[in-house]
Amino acid sequence: MQTDLKETIEIRESIMIDVAEILISALHLDVDPGDLDPDTPLFGTGLGLDSVDAVVIIVELESRLNISISEEEGKKALRTINSLIDLVIIKKYGNA
């Protein structure tokens, strides 16, 4: 496997662990990290979160991962766990 592909995979796996941990602990989800598939919808169906949860997720991502997220960025990223991972990668590494 190419080195850059291997690195990208490692980064995504690491951030997936962080995001799952944040979702489970901050929102008190009664699930195991392994139950959270990366393309699970966050709102409506899927995890069934609401607008208060959305604020909690953004605040927790900012404080625990030391990143800053604008309202517009948050709105776009709050679709699935994977879209949150994309946002964190952009914030920390500059590309998704």
Next chain:
Amino acid sequence: MPEEKEYRGYLAIRNSVALEEEPDLRCLLIKGKDAFKLLDQVCPCNTFLQNGQMKHTLLLDENAVPFADVYICRKWEDAYLLGYWSSSVDMAAWIKQQQGSANDYAIIDLNESNFFLTLNGPYAWELCANAIGPEILGMPYLSVMKLNSGMVFRAGITGEYGYHLMFPAGQRKEWIQTLLEAGKPFDLVVTDHSARVQCALENFFFDLNREGQHQLTPPELQLQWRLSRQKEKYPGSGAMQSIRKKGWDRRITCFITKNPASEKDEIFCENESVGRVLSIGYSPLRKEHIGKALVRKPFWHAGLSGFHVNNHELQTISAPAIDNRSIHVNLNIDSYFTRNENQDEPVR
């Protein structure tokens, strides 16, 4: 490129409203004291619902492979099973086989006396309210409402506003005419299922007729959210426990490619096979092909490039692939008639 008709239907779902008659949408009414006890026997999720609520789940066979893509619904003490399953499945008979101690119930096949229409699109709510009544505006996502004759289920698999309308079979012509008339100012387009299938693909909704035909389990389909981890006994629960214990090494991943490909085409990373295409369709909005592939670990992540199919580049992406207009539409202030004034909506 899609046929002109399909393209029009697709754009209506994405930008205005589309009407589709859905003969493949099925609905069972379960009545009686044990209606929800029975539902609990067959569903892999927690079946607690408030009056008027719906929940998206699956029905699994003994190998934990989904054979039905369903919503469970409550209206007062009645339970409804709404969704898609093969016509070869005798659902009422299968449910009866799982009844356990539930015996005070009756199952009524509502398809025998009703028909289904579906409205999808960012302004489906407005057309629906005009045609049926303003009470439609108060329906939250995943809710059900009874009409004088008929029912409305607010759900949908396109990422846009969606309403399944069930009316008595004898009122078919009348309701289609009513909706067509009400739909004229909304540029309503009558679609077949292909436009909805493409939209569902872009929004990563499960398609029983495509990836659902490959004997894949909920973790491989990224559908664990349709199940409850806490629930121990349901059809397929033994297989699910075994899968969770052993783990899985492949899953469905969304991808894009500039060139067409076919189902079952192999995906490579350098010269190594990493997966295969399960479904693919052209996205008029993205102007590229979007698909779902079954990709093996550790290549199953979104956001990876360097793959190829039929010697053309392929990139995995996060779902959904579309910035749905419905997310930007506010029922309190927006309208189809002022749609171009909303600066927040994606321009198409």
